[in-house]
Amino acid sequence: MSDDTNTKDSPAKKSDDMMSGIGGIFDVPGGSKKKKKKKKAADTPPPAAESTEEDAAVEEDAAAKDTSVEEKPARDDSNVDEQPKPEAAQPAKKKKKKAAAAVEGVFSTSASDDDDIDLSSPYLDDEDLGDIAPPKNPMIKVLVGVVIVLLVGIVGLVHHFTGFGDNFVLLLQGNYQEEMLRRARQAEEEHLAAQLAAMPKFGTLTFAGGPVGATIKLNGQIQYGQVGGEEGPWRALELGPTTAIQNLSVRDDHHIEVSAPGHQPTSIKLTEGMWQDSGNGDYRYHYTATLSPADAKYGQEFAQRMEMDAENDFYGTATINTIPSGARLLINRNIALDKDGNELRTPVTFDTYYIRDEESGELKEYQVRVDTPPDRGDRLELTFPDNDELPNFLTSINRRSWTCNWKDEAETKRLPEDASIQLHCDYTWTLEKDFNAINTYIAEREAEFERIQAQQKAAQAGAGAEAEAAPAEGEQG
Template identity: 45%
Template sequence: MADETTKGPSAEEIVDNLAAELGVENEKVPQSDKSGDDMMAGLGGIFDVPGGAKKKKKKTPAEKAEAAEKAEAAKPKKAKKAKSPEMAGLEGLLTPSKDAADVDLSSSPGDYLSDGDLGDYTPKQKNPMVLVLVGIIVLLLVAVVVIVGTTTDKLDDVVRVVQGDYREYKLAEKRRIEEDHLAAQMDALDRFGNLLITGNPWHALIRLNGEIQYGQTSGGEWRELRLGVSTVFQNLKVKELQKLEVSAPGHQTQVYEVREGMWQAAQGTMDFQYALTANLLPASDRDYQEFNNRMGADLDNEYYGVINITTMPAGAKVIFNNHPLLDKDGKELLTPVSFERNWVRNEAGKLEEQLARVDTPPDRGHKIQVQMPGDESMPKYLASIDRRMWKCEWKDDAAIKKLGAKATVQHQCDYKWSLELDLNGLKRYIDAREAEEQRIIEQQKSLQAESPTPAGEQG
């Protein structure tokens, strides 16, 4: 049996020495759930052998330092994760190295990098040939557009020649150009039209744009244009407003307007027409009754009136029903004149009285002619006094009471017919009308000369 004084190292000491050699002397020994006094329990954290808690031997400071160095050297290093080039660059910018000195930001000349900070770096310059090539391409595109636009018509002409309809196409194109030219001229020129007017009562006076209009008879005399079956006003300007005033005794005056858009073009011509109906309303119920009775047949009564004629200049000769106007002494009367009877010489040379009758046969009235003696330059005037044209001037109440019970509504009237004739104005009207007619004739000749030639007459 060996001596107790010569005992070897204990198991605990052997484990501590072995842990120090392996560099794990400071590692924490995992605790086992199992309890027991197994002497190998202390080796559980090293050899994965479960074991119980053991009591560690205290080490000297020198031993602890040596053991720490060995543990650090034996500790495995973690593998670093591969970094992308971008992240590496950012890390180099944002994370200063351990050896880098602190940067003094206060010494920076500005907030941005200067050209000097770039060092020897030179930015890449654009190649000027690229701009030249782009310009050449643009010019080529423009040239192609121009060439295509100018040669398209020629190519079409070649196609028409091949198809055999080139000549017909050119003739049609020529006609189109001529027609467009004529249409443009027509739009620039005045257009004229004929206005047809009818209505009631007949022989109502018509004023066109405020002026009385006249027409010439076959005998060379001039008479007023009045309302009838169809009264025509010729060569009126279509583009201008035409205003017509229609008036008659015992009726309300009416005004009508004809505007450019109201005219109708005659088919196949350059003429325009417009038809107007003017029906005047009675001025009052009393006037309506008197007019209807006057136009009716009254075999029991005769009605007479007074005729007043004034001319400018004065001194005109008046011919009443184809006889010179004479007084009871046979002396010729000149304007101004007012009469209710005329003295006419019969075949025996005696003077006979003729009264100015109101109720003449329908559509057959008194004939009035006015002429300026000794002056052939003055126009001759003609008028017809129809029973519709007399004006009823109502008598006062005292005069009506004296008429008696058998008096008719016509007996309550003093009938008058008045004429104020400006012979100088009539002459100016005729001169202006003839000049306008001549101008229209010349204009029509010019248009006919420039009108397109029919296709069948072209060579």
């Protein structure tokens, strides 16, 4: 019994057990990481020296720890000659493996089968923790949050001032180029619309109403038009169904006044919103000016005057004043003469005039008629044969343009009781014409016409240049 005990506790036996544990280093398989480490260990053969007392002590400590961890009942090794039971073989093997693991931990940096712990360093790393998540530094989350907030703020500011955020999203979506082209086309259309809105607008003013032949003033000035081409005479625009004033600025306000002898004048202020666009920038405004008689008596006389009176003839006195003076009178294309055969020149007042017969050379007398045909009167033209710089002026002496001056009571009493109301009137016809003002009007009109043409050409050229440049800019964007 003592021999068996001594044998069991002998150094030789312990040495055999220790060597057996060392052998476990090479015989026991492990994980993939462990195999790699064991392979390195196998490449370096263990020292061949015999086990020392220190090695034996390490083995005993490891065996003791394994036994305490497993909490296995102590084996009865008193009878060493007794054949070990099959059930006891497996625990002995485990004990050997644990002892070998302990020795392996001493000689190598390999981890055990269960924990893969690297004992070469006194500190733990992520591999030493196994499935346990390593602790995280809370400051990392704070820093990440701060960075995100800063990035969002920077992107917001950049988007606010430059719109970069939207462009960046479009770029990520693959729609950047298409959107840039769309924006370029939209900008071009808006620019052209703004140019068209800023371009000067011109319209045509047409008239209707009565009485026909009433005088028209635009912004306080009589309007004129040329008759019969560039060499023809100028005449004042009068109220009629075909009267029109062209090239009026739509954006400006215009004051229009229509007047006639014996009638109350009428006026209107034409503003931009009153024009009608008939398409393609063709603006028009139609003004119907119907003048009312100054009173009922004059209304009755005017109505009677406009009717045909086959029984009576009515005549009047014409007065013509011009600036400068010296204008020649042509009535119905014939030079008007006095009774001595001299030309009538302004200023002049006359109720009769003379025309020289071309064949006989005799003077023929004519009275100035009031009751001319309703649709036309006597054609009157004023010319300056000695001054080519002054234009010729054309008008007509018609029944609508006469003024009724009522006779006094004494004259009225001498009239028959059934006398026409026209017989109660002394008719006068007056013309005041400043040819220097007509010349100024013509010069201003020509300058305005040239300015309008130049402005329209410049605007059209600018719009064309913008239209050509806009697609190129869109493609570059």
